[in-house]
Structure formats: C-alpha cells, structure tokens
Amino acid sequence: MKWIENNIGDLKGKTIIVTGGNSGLGYESSRLYTKYGATVILASRKESRGTKALNQIKQEFPKGNIELMLLDLGSKNSIEQFVANFKQKYNQLDILLNNAGIMAPPYESTTDGFESQIGVNYLGHFYLTGLLFPIIKKTKNARIINISSIAHRFGQIDLNTFVYQKENAYNKSKAYAQSKIANIFFTKELARRIEAHHLDTLVLSAHPGISRTNLFGPTSKFNLMMLISQNQYKGCLPGIRASIDPNAKSGEYYGPRGLFSFKGFPKKEHLKNWLIIRRFLQHFGNKVKSFFSLILKYKSDITTILI
Numbered sequence: 603m604k605w606i607e608n609n610i611g612d613l614k615g616k617t618i619i620v621t622g623g624n625s626g627l628g629y630e631s632s633r634l635y636t637k638y639g640a641t642v643i644l645a646s647r648k649e650s651r652g653t654k655a656l657n658q659i660k661q662e663f664p665k666g667n668i669e670l671m672l673l674d675l676g677s678k679n680s681i682e683q684f685v686a687n688f689k690q691k692y693n694q695l696d697i698l699l700n701n702a703g704i705m706a707p708p709y710e711s712t713t714d715g716f717e718s719q720i721g722v723n724y725l726g727h728f729y730l731t732g733l734l735f736p737i738i739k740k741t742k743n744a745r746i747i748n749i750s751s752i753a754h755r756f757g758q759i760d761l762n763t764f765v766y767q768k769e770n771a772y773n774k775s776k777a778y779a780q781s782k783i784a785n786i787f788f789t790k791e792l793a794r795r796i797e798a799h800h801l802d803t804l805v806l807s808a809h810p811g812i813s814r815t816n817l818f819g820p821t822s823k824f825n826l827m828m829l830i831s832q833n834q835y836k837g838c839l840p841g842i843r844a845s846i847d848p849n850a851k852s853g854e855y856y857g858p859r860g861l862f863s864f865k866g867f868p869k870k871e872h873l874k875n876w877l878i879i880r881r882f883l884q885h886f887g888n889k890v891k892s893f894f895s896l897i898l899k900y901k902s903d904i905t906t907i908l909i
C-alpha cells in the first residue's frame with residue numbers, strides 16, 4: 603500500500619526541528635509538519651532565506667505554529683547558540699530532522715576548519731544531536747532522523763581522508779558519499795547505544811531518491827533528469843515517514859520504492875541488499891577489468907591469429 607500524506611495524521615503537541623528548513627526537502631517537510639499541527643522550528647543558516655520560507659508557509663497556514671531560528675552547521679558557535687535559543691523556549695523535542703546538506707562543492711572549509719561536506723552534512727548534525735540529546739531523551743518516544751543519500755552506496759569511510767587535510771587530494775564526490783555513509787553509520791551506532799540504555803528514543807535514516815531541489819544548483823534545468831527524478835514534495839516523504847510511522851523501528855532506513863529507489867512513495871529499505879549488490883558489482887567489475895587487461899596484454903597475438 604502507498605504511504606501518502608494522508609498517513610501523517612494529527613501532529614498537534616509535537617515539537618519538531620528541521621535543519622535546512624528554508625529550501626527543498628527541508629522546506630517541504632516544515633510545510634507538512636506545520637500543516638498537520640506540529641510546532642515547527644525552521645532552522646536556516648541565512649536570515650533572509652529563512653524569513654522568505656517562513657512567510658510562505660505562514661501565508662499558506664496562517665494558524666500554523668512555525669518559527670525561524672538561525673543555525674549554521676559549519677560553525678560550532680552557531681550550533682551552540684541555536685541550542686541555547688531553543689532551550690530557552692522549549693522543554694521538549696519530539697522530532698529532530700537532520701536534513702540540511704551540501705553536495706559536491708569545490709573544496710572549502712567550514713568556520714571550524716573542516717572540509718565543508720563532512721563538516722555540514724555529518725559533524726555539524728552530530729554536534730547538534732549531542733547538544734539536544736538531554737532534551738530529546740526526556741521527551742517521550744522522540745525521534746532523530748538523519749537524511750542520507752543513494753550516494754552512500756558508492757562511498758566508503760576512509761579514515762585517512764575522513765577529515766581532509768591540506769595534503770589529501772580532494773575528491774568532491776567521494777567526500778559527499780563519505781559524509782552520507784557517515785549519516786547512516788551514525789544512525790546505526792546511536793540506535794545501538796540508545797537501545798543499550800533502554801531509552802525510548804528512535805533513530806532512523808532516510809533518503810529522497812533523486813529530487814529536484816537547489817542541491818543541484820539553483821538554475822538546474824533537470825531536462826533528462828525529469829525521467830528519473832521526482833519533485834521535492836515527494837522527496838521529503840521518506841524522511842517524514844521515518845519520523846512518524848508508528849511501525850518504524852530504530853536503525854531503519856526509508857527511501858522511495860521505485861526502481862533503484864530513485865523515486866516513488868516511501869518504503870523501508872534494506873541496507874544489506876545494497877551491500878550485496880555492491881560487492882557483486884565490485885567483484886564483477888574486477889573480473890571484467892582483468893578480462894580486458896588480458897586481452898590488451900595479448901592483443902598483438904590475438905590480432906595475428908585472427909588475421
């Protein structure tokens with residue numbers, strides 16, 4: 603059965619933080635959480651962009667409970683300030699949607715000096731979650747959702763380049779994939795530790811398939827991508843499902859149900875399946891490579907025989 607917006611239900615009484623709430627999936631998630639009655643904190647790194655998004659949502663849902671708080675995940679100070687502001691006003695946090703992210707920019711570092719993708723996509727959210735954890739764990743059945751990506755399938759954690767130093771060559775796609783794997787490992791490990799402490803907090807991860815957002819640049823035309831991608835509204839649903847589905851369990855991973863999980867309505871995914879497929883492709887790829895290098899090695903002999 604399709605999991606659609608109607609499954610969301612009443613969110614009155616829930617307090618929710620959405621990082622990167624001013625754009626793309628974060629915007630759509632903030633919009634839906636507001637629509638269904640939650641108190642939403644739209645976290646944005648830029649005041650102007652945050653205000654614009656906030657006003658749009660308020661215009662659509664004038665009675666909605668939504669407010670803007672500034673948060674730059676590349677800055678330890680900004681994260682601390684955000685948490686202090688939040689704690690001043692709220693004493694519960696039902697859902698923390700760790701959504702903000704950047705993809706494959708040229709090399710740059712965060713205010714704190716980390717390579718920007720690992721810094722924003724993973725380390726910033728790690729620190730934010732840690733600082734908010736005291737309030738999360740005292741909220742009944744709270745959830746932490748980390749937004750990952752299908753890009754995690756193509757990456758691996760390399761401890762030598764995890765935090766890029768000047769001497770490491772920078773590969774922007776590898777750095778993105780690595781940050782998105784880190785989101786999943788963080789989910790799994792935090793879920794394990796929370797369970798070991800018998801807390802009722804759930805931690806899950808989700809991904810939006812391929813969704814047409816500013817992640818691909820504000821002027822992307824998406825001509826060819828239209829076929830394999832979906833709009834940002836549909837892209838936000840896996841994260842929303844992970845955050846509220848009563849049957850979801852800690853450590854699980856949600857994504858679109860279509861071919862290769864590029865698009866479609868959200869479903870639970872099995873991370874192990876991708877590990878098996880990846881191992882198979884690596885193995886198969888190596889066999890193909892050695893076949894062709896053998897051919898190249900004996901090329902002249904083969905040509906002679908064939909002629």
Ligand SMILES: NC(=O)c1ccc[n+]([C@@H]2O[C@H](COP(=O)([O-])OP(=O)(O)OC[C@H]3O[C@@H](n4cnc5c(N)ncnc54)[C@H](OP(=O)(O)O)[C@@H]3O)[C@@H](O)[C@H]2O)c1
Nearest residue numbers: 622625626627647674675676702703751812813815816817
């Ligand atoms: N779209 C896809 O196909 C796709 C696929 C896989 C995974 N994802 C993941 O989905 C998440 C949301 O991306 P999106 O597609 O919605 O892209 P988006 O429209 O570009 O939104 C990204 C959000 O993250 C914010 N952000 C960037 N750097 C930040 C920082 N230092 N501190 C705080 N916020 C920051 C952006 O703020 P500004 O507006 O100020 O830049 C924006 O609000 C990301 O984690 C991305 O990796 C997306």
